Amino acid sequence: MHQEVRARISALFVYKHYYQLLEEMNTMKSDVAVKSTKSPQDPIVALCGADNTYAMPLAVTIRSAVENLNSDRKLIWYVIDGGITPSNKRRILKSMPQSLLGNQLEIRWIPRPDVFSENLAKRLDRESFKFKHKLLGHPALSLENLAKVIPALPKNHVHYSNKMMKNGDSFEQSFQHSNNLSIEETIDSIRVSDSYIMISSPEIDDSFASLYRELITDVETLMQKRGVGTKAIDPKLYLFIASPNSITPFHIDRYSTFLMQFRGSKEICVFNPWDERAVTSIAREAYVAYANTHLPWCLENDVLATKFVFHPGETLHIPFVAGHHVKNGSEDVSISMSIIFNTRQTMMWRKALTFNHSIRPILERFDITPAPVGVHFWRDTAKAYFQRPVSRVTKLLKSSKY
Ligand SMILES: [Fe+2]
Secondary structure (H helix, E strand, C coil), X not given: CCCCCCCCCCCCCCCHHHHXXXXXXXXXXXXXXXXXXXXXXXXXXXXXXXXXXXXXXXXXXXXXXXXCCCCCCCEEEEEEECCCCHHHHHHHHHCCCCCCECCCEEEEEECCCCCCCHHHHHCCCCCCEEEECCCCCCHHHCHHHHHHHHHHXXXXXXXXXXXXXXXXXXXXXXXXXXXXXXXXXXXXXXCCCCCEEEEECHHHCHHHHHHHHHHHHHHHHHHHHHCCCCCCEEEEEEEEEECCCCEEEEECCCCXXXXXXXXXXXXXXXXCCCCCXXXXXXXXXXXXXXXXXXXXXXXXXXXXXXXXXXXXXXXEEECCCCCEEEEECCCCCEEEEEEEEECHHHHHHHHHXXXXXXXXXXXXXXXXXXXXCCCCHHHHHHHHHHHHHHHHHHHHHHHCCC
């Protein structure tokens, strides 16, 4: 009964009953909850949670319980299913004494909750939206853990700036290893130092690893519902720690994003993803192609954006290439974390945008403007398909000064 069977379930979204069950389990020393029974005729009821990684220890745990079961007792074993594959479920059942299955032993799967409504899935990469997450209080995100983990990460995962940024600055060029303060000093003085710390892939530290997997499972559930693939492409966590009032300048991302707030507040302005008035096609294509990451900024455009006031416990979806900028609240240090990823669809858009960036200077010689990306599926698919050869040819033409 004491095998290591850990619940690794959906962590991103609220599902009260699910978490209540887990909280009850967490109050026990073991990861397996067993209901005491009044009469020897009553079945023994056990509850545990496991994900696919722990399918085998789960099988061993149940099997060891069965081996010690009196011949006159029945065991009903509930498993909170954190994503165990059908084939592993079959293996678990096969590993049990077949004569007892269905009679003395019952294994009942409590399915993973369907946390995403069809409506929410439909909005992925079409518009920004806000909802609750359930990671508040997660030990990985405590200041104590961050102060321990961040200095130990490889230097190329830790980016920080000790100067206040403003809209109009190039977000991607703002980060540098400061000459003034070390990362430890920056963390210590974050409340007053006008600093901004960005950690890429904190999941390489063990304390973030399971959290990372859980978030990917949630993202992939949403992707499947939206019909844009089953596997998140290049999923990655980013952690942001910012001084009060600090600003993340106007920029777009080459990924879809879910941003979660843990401490302090923010005001986030998000523009519609393909709004030409916020980001022109030329600027968007150059940004996605890594040719120019400095986006023109115009304060008057702010009326076009949706403004979200963002508090701990909330998640915001920022669609692929949607312009956005962030102002952290004045009252406290802000701690937030995002998961970024590409889908089959956003990968196609990335390639189509890069195609347009490559071919635009050539077409303009003939007064032709490439058709915008994000309007016609088949046109974007064709552009994505030809992106590599076209980029190669245009590079050659450029180097030969055609
Ligand atoms: Fe961003």
